[in-house]
Amino acid sequence: MGSDVYDAIVVGGGPAGSTAASFLSKKGRRVLLLEKESWPRDKTCGDAVSGKAVGILAELGLTQQLEAAPHAEVFGLTFSSPEGRQVSIPFAQGEENITKGYVCRRVVYDHILWKNASSLCEAVEGAEAVSLIMQGGKAAGVRAKTKSGEREFFGRLIIGADGVYSVVARQACGRTVEPAHSSIAYRAYYEGVTGMNGTLEVHFEKSIMPGYFWIFPAENGAANVGAGMLMSDVSARKINLAAAMERITTQNPLFKERFAGARRISPLKAWQIPLGSKRRKIHADNVLLVGDAACLVDPFSGEGMGNAMLSGKIAAEVADEALQAQDTGEAFLSRYPQRLWKEIGNELATSYTMQRLGKNQWLLNFVIGKAATSKKARDAIASTFSSKKARSDYLSPLFYLKLLFS
Ligand SMILES: Cc1cc2nc3c(=O)[nH]c(=O)nc-3n(C[C@H](O)[C@H](O)[C@H](O)COP(=O)(O)OP(=O)(O)OC[C@H]3O[C@@H](n4cnc5c(N)ncnc54)[C@H](O)[C@@H]3O)c2cc1C
CATH class of the missing domain: 3.30.9.100 (D-Amino Acid Oxidase; Chain A, domain 2)
Structure with missing residues (x-):
């Protein structure tokens, strides 16, 4: 472990952190990745890997590794309504070309990403960040408990990828739990x-x-x-x-x-x-937050790995630009939330509305009941799995009218 200044220190080696560290290292930057656990480490999760996550895995050249690892393949969704009606709907081929999905234990999936990152950068397991080192009111490094005692690491940028209980988010952006x-x-x-x-x-x-x-x-x-x-x-x-x-x-x-x-x-x-049902502050002077540390989980489905990896990728791009410009201040880094919200803002807003619609038991009974008896209704729902545009149909009264007469 070098004691000088890294281009970036990534705190947390889950999907968000390993993705950010991999993309930034590939740009030729000197990255330190700190992970508090030792591998193999688990993460409590449903283990369903979305199309978005699989897409970024492919960009990292890791699809074959997922295919070769223990996993299950899934080809659709089954829903049941509060009154107990049940329907199975296959993933339809559409603009996002999703016909199958994966379920892969996080102890396996995250290790694939970690091994890739650690082949590209300096990666240390058993290193728990305990606080940011502040200089002149700005983050300049990370204090961490390591296997060889407490250590200080310095970086031009700190990427907080340390999950829902993020030390970096709390200290740099005042994160609190919002029930x-x-x-x-x-x-x-x-x-x-x-x-x-x-x-x-x-x-x-x-x-x-x-x-x-x-x-x-x-x-x-x-x-x-x-x-x-x-x-x-x-x-x-x-x-x-x-x-x-x-x-x-x-x-x-x-x-x-x-x-x-x-x-x-x-x-x-x-x-x-x-949940990403509310936009939080996700950057500060010298700091970017990614994944759960930035609260980006889909508010309806609970799916978070895709946005964790996507935010890691976008953060790496902005980090590289900031290092190039020698400006890691909050104003320059605001490109990161701008780009991220442009990419996922609408999707999160749609899911938040669906989460609130889902509180209505009558509506769920109606939609699932219709789907159980009508192929047209199943097709209408299937198309919303495969098309971002069609997903926003759930917000339109027309969608429900179509179901009513299907
Ligand atoms: C029960 C449950 C079911 C879910 N099901 C799904 C699902 O099926 N599909 C899906 O896509 N999403 C699901 N999610 C959401 C998903 O698990 C998260 O969104 C995803 O793990 C976020 O990735 P991350 O890298 O941001 O954070 P994490 O996966 O939490 O990774 C953070 C990493 O940082 C490390 N770390 C933490 N603190 C420190 C520190 N101080 N110093 C150094 N390292 C630190 C941790 O050990 C960990 O390795 C589920 C969540 C839960 C709780």
């Missing part, structure tokens, strides 16, 4: 769940509305099972999500048979999800 814009979710792996059909299952189960219970197929017939809700709803309704999952898997008529011979093969773990 109306954060979810809490529980997840465990199971063996022996029956009735899986190669789709990602999202169940709007009555007792945890507004929120959902999921069953995602994992490798070799295992299942990633979880439940998530907005933190503000959990506390307002005093819901115990772990107990709710137990009740759903043992008592709900849709699931009790499917879990009758199943066995939980991991502890049940909870983690926070910082």
